[in-house]
Amino acid sequence: VIDAAERALLEQTVRDALARAATVAGGGGAVDDVLAQLGWRELLAAEPRAALEIVFGALGSAHARATALDDVLAAALGREPRGELAVLLPPFAAWEPPGQTEGDRLHARGLATARAATARQLLVVCRTDSGLAAVDVAPTRAELSPVHGIDPEAGFQAVRVWADAAHARRLDAAAWDSAVAFGRHALACQIAGASRAMLRLACAHAVERMQFGRPIARFQAVRHRLADALIAVEALEATLAVGGERPEALTAALAKAVAGRTARSVAAHCQQVLAGMGFTTEHPFHRFLKRTMALEGIFGAADEIALDVGRQLLATRSVPALVEL
Amino acid sequence: MSFSQGRMEDSPAPKDLAAYRAQLHAWLDAHREELAPPYTPPGTLDEQMAQMQRVKSILFDAGWMRYGWPERVGGKGGSPMLRTELGAAIAARDLTDPGLYSLIEVLAPTVIEFAPPALAAEVVPRLLSGAEMWCQGFSEPGAGSDLASLGCRAVPRGARGGASSWVINGQKVWTSLAQYSQRCVLLTRTGSVESRHRGITAFFVDMDTPGIRVAPLEMINGVREFAEVFFDDVVVPADRMLGELDGGWAVAMSILPYERSSCFWQRIAYLYRRLQRLVDVAPADDRAAEVIGNAFLQLHALRARSRATQHRLAGGGALGAETSIDKVLVATAEQATYDAVRRLLPGVVEIDDGMAGEAWRSEYLYSRAATIYGGTAEVQRDIIARRLLDLGDAG
Numbered sequence: 211v212i213d214a215a216e217r218a219l220l221e222q223t224v225r226d227a228l229a230r231a232a233t234v235a236g237g238g239g240a241v242d243d244v245l246a247q248l249g250w251r252e253l254l255a256a257e258p259r260a261a262l263e264i265v266f267g268a269l270g271s272a273h274a275r276a277t278a279l280d281d282v283l284a285a286a287l288g289r290e291p292r293g294e295l296a297v298l299l300p301p302f303a304a305w306e307p308p309g310q311t312e313g314d315r316l317h318a319r320g321l322a323t324a325r326a327a328t329a330r331q332l333l334v335v336c337r338t339d340s341g342l343a344a345v346d347v348a349p350t351r352a353e354l355s356p357v358h359g360i361d362p363e364a365g366f367q368a369v370r371v372w373a374d375a376a377h378a379r380r381l382d383a384a385a386w387d388s389a390v391a392f393g394r395h396a397l398a399c400q401i402a403g404a405s406r407a408m409l410r411l412a413c414a415h416a417v418e419r420m421q422f423g424r425p426i427a428r429f430q431a432v433r434h435r436l437a438d439a440l441i442a443v444e445a446l447e448a449t450l451a452v453g454g455e456r457p458e459a460l461t462a463a464l465a466k467a468v469a470g471r472t473a474r475s476v477a478a479h480c481q482q483v484l485a486g487m488g489f490t491t492e493h494p495f496h497r498f499l500k501r502t503m504a505l506e507g508i509f510g511a512a513d514e515i516a517l518d519v520g521r522q523l524l525a526t527r528s529v530p531a532l533v534e535l
Numbered sequence: 536m537s538f539s540q541g542r543m544e545d546s547p548a549p550k551d552l553a554a555y556r557a558q559l560h561a562w563l564d565a566h567r568e569e570l571a572p573p574y575t576p577p578g579t580l581d582e583q584m585a586q587m588q589r590v591k592s593i594l595f596d597a598g599w600m601r602y603g604w605p606e607r608v609g610g611k612g613g614s615p616m617l618r619t620e621l622g623a624a625i626a627a628r629d630l631t632d633p634g635l636y637s638l639i640e641v642l643a644p645t646v647i648e649f650a651p652p653a654l655a656a657e658v659v660p661r662l663l664s665g666a667e668m669w670c671q672g673f674s675e676p677g678a679g680s681d682l683a684s685l686g687c688r689a690v691p692r693g694a695r696g697g698a699s700s701w702v703i704n705g706q707k708v709w710t711s712l713a714q715y716s717q718r719c720v721l722l723t724r725t726g727s728v729e730s731r732h733r734g735i736t737a738f739f740v741d742m743d744t745p746g747i748r749v750a751p752l753e754m755i756n757g758v759r760e761f762a763e764v765f766f767d768d769v770v771v772p773a774d775r776m777l778g779e780l781d782g783g784w785a786v787a788m789s790i791l792p793y794e795r796s797s798c799f800w801q802r803i804a805y806l807y808r809r810l811q812r813l814v815d816v817a818p819a820d821d822r823a824a825e826v827i828g829n830a831f832l833q834l835h836a837l838r839a840r841s842r843a844t845q846h847r848l849a850g851g852g853a854l855g856a857e858t859s860i861d862k863v864l865v866a867t868a869e870q871a872t873y874d875a876v877r878r879l880l881p882g883v884v885e886i887d888d889g890m891a892g893e894a895w896r897s898e899y900l901y902s903r904a905a906t907i908y909g910g911t912a913e914v915q916r917d918i919i920a921r922r923l924l925d926l927g928d929a930g
Contacts, residue, residue: 413924430913430929433920440919444860448840464835471832512832517821520828524819529811529831533838535552535616535800535845 270403277325296329309336324365395457398469412480470512591665609660623804672721689723735783795858856922866905
């Protein structure tokens with residue numbers, strides 16, 4: 211188990227490496243290479259929680275594009291993470307398995323990271339008549355189209371799959387739940403890093419920008435917005451810190467929902483403080499805003515998750531205290 | 536007393552806390568009937584106060600009330616987290632109101648730290664065992680959020696350095712439970728008003744001292760929980776000074792760490808209980824699911840944050856400005872919980888004259904103060920902006 215000092219060192223190393231890689235044109239592949247060199251997959255195997263928090267936090271903070279999410283999901287589904295293995299994500303705002311078999315045919319629809327365009331296999335989790343299954347699909351059986359949307363730099367692909375399901379392997383339902391929990395925790399860490407970054411940008415602007423003969427940071431209306439943003443970010447970070455060595459379904463769902471809420475409120479406060487600058491593409495704020503909007507929908511946005519959690523509480527008529535001292 | 540583990544280290548291992556929690560809850564289960572309020576909740580404030588002191592007395596005799604407090608004041612030692620667990624357990628079971636109970640956490644640590652040791656050894660067990668109630672004489676009509684401007688004056692009889700007693704004149708307000716209290720931790724002005732936080736001295740005052748008059752105030756929910764307290768030539772012996780002469784600000788600030796950790800953990804346990812009550816009776820539809828899901832998100836994030844704060848404190852960290860974040864989160868989550876009640880149980884707050892309506896209405900109205908007492912939400916945001924975000928001074 212890595213201690214706090216090792217973790218801090220690792221975080222700094224990852225951040226520095228990502229900062230260098232992100233300056234390479236396009237970003238994408240360079241960041242994945244850097245993560246591989248740093249031993250990201252080994253860390254994921256040995257210390258899954260710390261790996262997600264360090265790497266995805268840094269990705270969010272640096273606005274770096276990577277395909278590490280594929281490794282996270284592959285590992286959670288019991289596969290060896292490799293650069294040639296991509297995993298099909300559910301459609302935007304959903305978290306059900308993206309595929310369905312009919313007889314020996316597989317149909318699937320969802321999203322994928324940029325890795326899907328170069329991978330040798332696309333791992334598709336699907337519903338079958340008897341439960342869940344996983345199918346390794348050849349790239350030729352998948353139709354990919356790059357998603358431009360609000361954040362073309364994110365590299366997402368819209369994917370449709372028509373394939374032979376003869377080689378489908380049965381999958382325990384808990385494996386998909388685990389994949390969703392790992393994915394949500396990773397994305398929540400990334401959103402937390404991006405939210406911190408937005409707040410840093412807005413604070414830096416507030417102390418520099420002069421109006422009425424003083425920095426706008428001296429106006430209480432501005433200060434309170436930034437304070438509210440910090441309160442939200444710190445609450446999110448605390449939420450990410452609870453739970454065991456492996457992300458669990460309900461705590462990861464809550465973390466992802468809190469992340470979505472946080473990103474929305476932090477972005478709103480920071481954009482208002484950044485004012486005209488935050489409305490331009492000259493200032494980096496817009497990148498973080500757009501990235502968090504894209505990420506929030508992967509494995510469910512805050513509203514859908516909150517509704518789902520509320521349904522669970524009402525179905526069991528219980529309010530679990532998931533955190534003890 | 537089944538729990539017989541030796542003295543715990545200051546930062547207990549989670550498994551030790553879990554063992555303590557399990558034994559505590561088993562004991563509370565076994566004594567359920569004895570501990571239950573002898574009235575139908577919410578009860579009157581008189582009934583609630585009697586119940587709280589009765590529960591404290593039972594828990595003190597059984598030893599639970601003594602874990603986490605130093606031996607020199609009648610405790611059994613161990614981490615303060617043990618008493619946090621106790622406070623949360625009794626709040627989660629609705630045995631006492633956490634707002635009334637948590638005054639222990641606000642006042643006892645301060646007296647232990649700043650009172651002469653013999654005085655602390657004499658009075659703290661009386662507070663813990665339910666023999667006494669204490670109040671906090673801080674706020675004044677002219678000193679609310681701006682506490683450093685307080686004016687209740689203490690004048691030495693004789694030379695300032697060697698006075699044998701002090702004479703106090705002035706007024707306090709929003710003093711919770713003053714009419715039930717035997718003692719008061721009182722902040723007084725001993726320097727010029729311009730000296731602000733440097734000219735304040737704290738005293739531990741007996742409430743039966745001649746010249747003290749208590750006038751309870753009725754709160755928005757009809758409960759007379761707090762009071763105005765008038766001081767008219769009240770003579771207090773010099774050995775009742777808490778801390779240094781003109782050192783009262785340090786005494787006042789010493790309240791913060793436990794108020795912002797153990798008290799909050801108790802309040803959070805109580806809010807989970809309230810959300811549970813709502814979940815027990817809410818309609819099983821998607822509108823209710825959405826409202827409840829959102830309230831639960833907030834409570835969960837708050838609980839996660841508060842846990843981290845307690846572990847920082849137990850690990851020897853000094854709690855400061857960052858607890859303003861905890862304060863805002865508690866207040867926001869509390870109001871969100873009662874807003875959820877009002878949305879999902881139409882009329883229960885506004886027109887229900889049954890016992891459920893009475894309880895929800897009282898608590899709903901009280902929850903509106905969460906963003907005001909203990910430092911307003913605005914003051915907390917100012918602290919966050921200046922101290923945590925380095926935005927400099929306002930204005």
